[in-house]
Amino acid sequence: MEISKSNNGGSSPSSGDEFQGMIKGVTKFLMMVIFLGTIMLWIMMPTLTYRNKWLPLMRIKFGASTYFGATGTTLFMFMFPMIALACLGCVYLHFKKRKSMHHNDRETKGGVLSALRRPMLVKGPLGIVSVTEIMFLAMFVALLLWSFITYLRNNFATITPKTAAAHGESLWQAKLASAALRIGLMGNICLAFLFLPVARGSSLLPALGLTSESSIKYHIWLGHMVMAIFTLHGLCYIILWVSMNEVSEMIMWDTKDISNVAGEIALLAGLAMLLSARILPSETIELTFSKNPKLVYTPTSILFVNIPGVSKVQWHPFTITSSSKLEPEKLSVVIKKEGKWSTKLYHKLSSSDQINHLAVSVEGPYGPASTDFLSHDALVMVSGGSGITPFISIIRDMIATSQNQKCKIPKITLICAFKHSSEISMLDLVLPLSGLETELSSNIDIKIEAFITRDKEARSEAAMEKIKTLWFKPSLSDQSISSILGPNSWLWLGAILASSFLVFMIIIGIITRYYIYPIDHNTNKIYSLTSKTILYILVISVSIMGTSSAAMLWNKKKHGNVENKQVQNVDVPSPTSSPTSWGYNSSREIESSPQQSLVQCTNLHFGERPNLKKLLLDVEGSSVGVLVCGPKKMRQKVAEICSSGLAKNLHFESISFSW
Template identity: 40%
Template sequence: MSSLYLLKLICLLVFLGWMLIWILIPTDVYKSKWTPKLSEKFNATYIGGQGTNLFLLTFPIMLISVLGCIYIHIKNKEELSKKSSTGKKRLASLSRPLLVLGPLGVITTIELIFVIMGIALMTWQFGNYYAAAAKHPHLHHPGEKIWQARFRAVWLRLGYASNVAWAFVFFPVTRFSSILPLVGLTYESSIKYHIWVGQAVMILSALHSIGFIIYWLMVNQMIEALEWSPTYVSNLGGEISWIFLIAMWVTSFAYTRRKSFEVFFYTHQLYALATLFYVIHIGVAWTCQILPGIFLFTLDRFLRFLQSRSNARLISARLLPSGTVEMTFRKSPGVHYGVTSNLFVKAPKISKLQWHPFTVISNENMDPDTLSIAFNTGGSWTTKMEKQLSSSLDRLEVSVEGPYGPASTSFLEHESLVLICGGSGITPFISIIREIIHRSNTQGSHIPRVQLICAFKHASALTMLDLLLPVDSTTSDLSKIQLEIQVYITRENEAPTADSQKLVQTKWFKPSPQDVPIAPVLGQNGWLLLSFIITSSFILFFIVLALVTQYHIYPRDHNTNATYNFTVWVLWDIFIMCISVILVSSIVFLWQKSKMKEDQKQINNVEVPSPMNSPGSWFGGGSSELESLPYQPLVQATQVHYEGRPNLQKILSECKGSDIGVIASGPRGMRHDVARICSIFGTKNLHYEYLSFNW
């Protein structure tokens, strides 16, 4: 058994044990048999009542995250030594689209299994907790009736169930995660899980809060809504958290994200306050149940903060007539990324807080010293960015986070690929085609046939095909790949004249000593260093927590008549966690940064290649001179259809071959149509490959 399989097996066993604990927590077996024995083993002098949950619910996930880092490090080393970044296709039948539902989108079999398991776990927690409360109802107020006590128990137990959702909500949005790749997920592809779990948090929290308001009205105790108890649960803290959650929830729907991203972005930053008041509401013991997600997310967020403190070296920008912009950055050799990766970008001159994710269109094999992204203007931020890039500025300050790449590129192992896109949805496919071009020049590499189906509103968008080749495309040879491009112009009925077309503009920026190449935040051995940071910061957290509990909290909580303040106790936990993460991460980052300074000087001294002419107008009477190599094969492989839309069902049904990978990127409706065709019409040779390109 290889070390990779052994590590994965250990992680699986630890995870199953962790899930077993979640299942047992609400049962009588856990409360009457396990809890007394565990309480004896964990001396209250050191970590108090939170010791049991720290050991059973926090430690297993921290162990998995450390083992996951080691797993990814070994896997990356093996892939680099084999000069290959592909992975084997596993569980293909489970990844096929099973359902296409409006609110949930495309649902695969394995995703449906996860949804059912999540609902079952929350239902199990609620049912067991409520059954125990119904047997022995507790009357909280004079004159309270039995049915009112049971009514209260319902909404209280829904709050318990919401804690399960809180325990999982942070994992999908941890970008530098070692847990997600273990199950074949990446940050961008797991956003849908964050949305689903977030909905569960919001719904259960709303029911919990509304139910208690109704209960207080029934027993004439509305004053309890404003209670901030020094020795027990803070009702007001929970209500404040719920208000922040409502603000985030209302502005997080797809319509708001598309039409007013700024509103969504700024209100979503309230997650910090919502989480803070929530843990104040539930106290230290319950906080330890959700601590792993908060701990790893805080660590990830601080590492991103450290990476984004430097300005990235912006080399050039290509401005296309269609409103599409390509930005090219200098990068260090230690930055490794796969096709369809993403880079987060911030321009302080436009907004000092906003970060926007963009698709990486470059290929690390074809572009070893540069990294390129592309985006389409339309929103206020992207429009301002285009104006800045097209102005007379010689330099633009830009910060980046990432890149964050996929766990594998197994879709490149299909016999052939059908890539279907609409508008700017072509950008994720640019890196795929560039990777195939690179592989075509590598002996022994499997090269799938590629059919690219594009739908554009206007003919000016044809210049987006220029991006299929990098700015310095002298080494790009398309003659060895089987590429067919079908372009559909939906709102124009004829090709534009050459005189009416605008040419592609390429702008080059001057270097500055303040700019540095994009580099991995923790260097080339970043995953090993991350495992060290997780281990060290968690051990430091545990030691400091034990010291504070023994010498500060315990004497006041047990050796005097007063009980230690409920709110201050949980604030100690959060404060110690943050200090441990910041201290260890900063030391490792500064040490790694000092090692990379010399390499960055050498990279900055590398000369920038001279720009090549870009076709700009292939199909409107463009000159034959521009249609020379290396663009000629691309022009010859392209057919343009005016005033029409692609018949996707006809195109896919006519695909020849036994193993065809199908990927759709673009408007939601188009992606759903492709998924339905692949799942409903009995096309067993079509394998819908799910990649998430929407945020």
């Protein structure tokens, strides 16, 4: 793609940029049409118009086929729109990624959109919630109530004492059975959206500017709705069966229709889930991997890590602290000793200096498709403890941008709180071991306010523990981290989605026509719903595995020599740094190095907590991006300040690992 340079050092759109912009616009329009059409379908579903006019017509067109049967209507109504949205999202993200690699657009913050993103609720069971999130939650609840009330009203109109007696029921029992069924249908709406927020490889979330981590709370909200609705659904049926002396229905397993036992098992399993976490003051590890220079990722991305020497089955997500711009051939994550897995890893690495090799498998990175940090005049990042890790990647990315691109960098203020002075060593991770050889660029303005809450003064240099760096020797089988689908990964993902759906339809059509259809129509038996469901799951799994494996092998053959080069064994000395540079004897002459330049920008505060209100309101700029990652009370306090109206220039964004 060509970019024509203007006289003032900027860039003017070329024909290639205009074409990409047109593709993005058309893609967004098609996605909006399909999305609104799907919402309209959900709204109309409980109505008599849908039941008496739309549904019979769709069953004639899609449900009467000998190749798909009644399932054809379901595939057309629910599966096809989501596949189409996902494929279009892949196309949109591909062109958006290409543009973001060459442009850094600054947008003016403010107005209605800024107001909608402000926190509306700070404390409560929903956590920190913006105006936009409240609006969408209210609309979703309205959809549930509309569906339930409409279903109930239309069905109650057909229930009379005569029709109830024909089924051996009284009038209230007939109405209770109808209400129980409609409650279950309302729960199905929640189930349809339940797993969309946490799909790591989804193209829908990045297209909306979201990540699976930032959408975990939506998954939790939907999960609670599902459990509440289906619990009520089950209780209604139990009351009905008890009143009719048909308690034996609770142990019925119908192979042709819905199984009561399976539903009861699923409900009890859901009710048995409990969630707990414990944070312990402990040491920190930074793992650095070799990566392919063509693999790029945005700040705040995460990487899933598996270390067979610690556990062969456990995968844990960690925030990436490195920047693909500043360190094109390295990728780093920070791990704090908090649970059994991380404690075992810490002891494994710290107990001996003789470890020559550490086998690690990774998945990712996963992160937002793009970030808008450059659109602000200033950035304020508030962290508590290990919450500093996502901000390390942001700072490194800003440093790289200031060196390589001619654009205005926001003024950066990092407000970090630690319990003990030994944790100041986390600040040594703000800059990488390599990647910077001279002092920080004059184009970047960084200020660090570090608060040590439980220590009154810095520990003596003798008592401070130095950071120990271990260098592992790679084995012949080690490979650098690279994109498994090559440089055009979003397009390949769209191709996998489309082709796997097509393969699924072809296989299901053949099986239905030559195996299921003869059983249903040529014998007295009916092919069971349970067997059909298992068959569908098996076929779609095989389709996805087959198409994705073919795409992976194709890209490996095409880009294998470049993408999967072996990690080279580099014999370098093991540098060590000490947190004493941040506190003890810090008045010594500042050397001309990036690390010491950063020390000069740091103010240490012992025995006190940050006055967040004063620190935030003192930041100047027409648009100030405020990010927070840390304990719940800290996130709530920052959100409360940003939503108070005391400063119109503060734009809040929470980065959290627990909701």
